Amino acid sequence: MTKPRSFADRFIDTIEWLAAMFVGIVALNIFVNVVLRKFFSTSIPDSYDFGRMLLGILIFWGIAATSYRGGHITVDLVWAAVSRRKKRLIDVFATLVLLFVVTVQTVMLVDKVRLTWQDHVLTYDLNIPTWPFYAVAWAGDVCAVALIAIRTWRLVFQPEALHDQHFDQVE
Template sequence: MESSVIDRVIHGIELTAAGFLAAVTALMFVSVFLRYLFAWSIPDSYDLSCLMLGILIFWGMAGAGYRGEHITVDLLWSVCAPRVQEAMDLFAALVTLVAMAAFAWMMGNKVLGTLRDNVLTYDTQMPVWVFYAVAWVGLAASVLLLVVRAVRLVLRSDAFARLSHHLTTAE
């Protein structure tokens, strides 16, 4: 049951990233079309596309981090024993988790600073902090999903299974 809930959350996160990708693509296509055919541009199209691109990247990182589909170098990993591979996977997941948690913390500070400083887009004077906040939610989801990944790696580990068995038989 837990797996299906996590799968639905991942699917929602990926749909959110895909929706922002579609919005950025449509905005850029329409903007270029209008600029070249009618010499007119959509107000704040550059700012909006940059802000939405940041959102889709941060939301996409959540799914990629959870699935372990980010860029990796498996040269050393591929020649190691399975137990060493498990340890390396867990270490990598924990390092990624710590880095992403620090990134989310700093992005949260950036959201608050942007809100406090009342940063606005140039043409339409839209508040930028809203876009930063949506991006931060993607980073927060990334941290939570990396915690789930690390826990699953520990629970799947042979070493954890042996330790668990040893603790239950010692009682």
């Protein structure tokens, strides 16, 4: 019998699925625009604006997905040479630094969303407000903060709950 999944695990899975959906949306936008240009000599109105904003959304939701799993780029030269206990300390310290940086980034990004809304910034062709795209990107950053906080908690109190390649290695 399988163990019921916790709320945190379901939340993490949802964030990862959302990030994957944004990859698909960006790819679909590019594919449709290329097909329209190649075969019909036309394009999606505001496709450049949509592509640019969707890419921003993808980046912030990607940060959320990779930050929890530890899938981002790391330098493990020192980490590989120390004991298991020191590895965990390094991981906790690095995750706390990441949590601080992404939290500051999230606070600054909410100001960008607010200013974009106040300035009534619109897309070029269809005059669609751009602030909702910025808000969705900001939501990805908020999710990144939440997932990094969950990772930090688990590193300190529940390291067995992490599905991390670092803890799966045999010393």
